[in-house]
Amino acid sequence: MSTLNRPRRSALYFPATNAKAIAKARSLPTDIVIIDLEDSVAPELKVEARAAALTAVKEGGFGMREVAIRSNGLDTEWGMDDLAAIATSGADAVLVPKISSPQDIDACQAALANAPVSMQLWAMIETCSAVFQLDTIAAKAASTRLSLWVMGVNDLAKEMRARLTPERTPFLPVLTLAVAAARTHGVSILDGVCNEFRDIEAFKAEAAQGVLFGFDGKSLIHPDQIAPCNEAFSPSEEELRWARLVVESFQQSEAQGKGAIKVEGKMVELLHMHQARQLVAVADMIAARAG
Numbered sequence: 001m002s003t004l005n006r007p008r009r010s011a012l013y014f015p016a017t018n019a020k021a022i023a024k025a026r027s028l029p030t031d032i033v034i035i036d037l038e039d040s041v042a043p044e045l046k047v048e049a050r051a052a053a054l055t056a057v058k059e060g061g062f063g064m065r066e067v068a069i070r071s072n073g074l075d076t077e078w079g080m081d082d083l084a085a086i087a088t089s090g091a092d093a094v095l096v097p098k099i100s101s102p103q104d105i106d107a108c109q110a111a112l113a114n115a116p117v118s119m120q121l122w123a124m125i126e127t128c129s130a131v132f133q134l135d136t137i138a139a140k141a142a143s144t145r146l147s148l149w150v151m152g153v154n155d156l157a158k159e160m161r162a163r164l165t166p167e168r169t170p171f172l173p174v175l176t177l178a179v180a181a182a183r184t185h186g187v188s189i190l191d192g193v194c195n196e197f198r199d200i201e202a203f204k205a206e207a208a209q210g211v212l213f214g215f216d217g218k219s220l221i222h223p224d225q226i227a228p229c230n231e232a233f234s235p236s237e238e239e240l241r242w243a244r245l246v247v248e249s250f251q252q253s254e255a256q257g258k259g260a261i262k263v264e265g266k267m268v269e270l271l272h273m274h275q276a277r278q279l280v281a282v283a284d285m286i287a288a289r290a291g
Helices: 019-025 043-059 079-087 102-111 134-142 153-160 169-184 200-213 223-232 237-251 270-290
Strands: 010-015 032-036 066-070 093-096 120-125 146-151 188-191 217-220 260-263 266-269
Touching: 010 019, 010 223, 019 032, 019 043, 032 043, 043 066, 043 079, 066 120, 079 093, 079 102, 093 102, 093 146, 102 120, 102 134, 120 134, 134 146, 134 169, 146 169, 153 169, 169 188, 169 200, 188 200, 200 217, 200 223, 217 223, 237 260, 237 266, 237 270, 266 270
Parallel strands: 010 032, 010 217, 032 066, 066 093, 093 120, 120 146, 146 188, 188 217
Antiparallel strands: 260 266
16 A cells, blocks of 8 residues: 555654553554654663664554654664664654755665665654755655655754744744645655644644645644544545545546546546545545544
8 A cells, every 4th residue: 555545644652661651552543653762762761762662563553553663863872773773673664853854864764774665764854954955855755765754843943943833833834845845755744743732722723724734644742632633634524525526537438538527517637536536545544444
């Protein structure tokens, strides 16, 4: 299955050192489990956390959820050792923070040389340097394992010395350009975390903004955010009805060989048919999980 044709509505972070939380992750309705070695782990526990993450992945039990391990940054004393360990961990992906250039992607690719072909490279976009190289970083998907971005607005705000407001006004251009670059090169993209985990209405508003931008889903910091996140990034009944109709219409004999047809009075092109197929594939997987 293409990595684009699967639900990635919700991606919840779990500290690698919290075995109880990771055990709970196996029963939560999050699409992605991210076992974290970076921000949530104190320096003196980094090596212990790495071993715990490897053990958790080996134990399995995550079902249809994708499992990623977030490493420490390439410029830290733990980063390269993390990548070497994660390469043969059995995780679906490694999420590398603070990717700032195409050269960083190349360094990750080299560090994952011993990983199975199926292992994906996910990158966090959270530095000022990355903002000015979004297209060239995303273009690396054609020649490396790179398949997904996660926005890191908190770190970007810190580096920019910008203020995080509910509207995220300082970051709107960056979010737009990031989605455009990701789409250009077939990279999935997740919105950053919402810090207001106790205020579900604030979270819903930010998730709705992420849907408006075109993100595939959102990264999370608390289990209470999963349900509203999944709801926000799931296709509505009307969207799914229309998508199925578009696919069915292009399959009719009279539509064969045509690049554009009329559906319910609207002109629909092959581009829309491909988008509809992807939406239907994702919706079918969501239904299978719910069942």
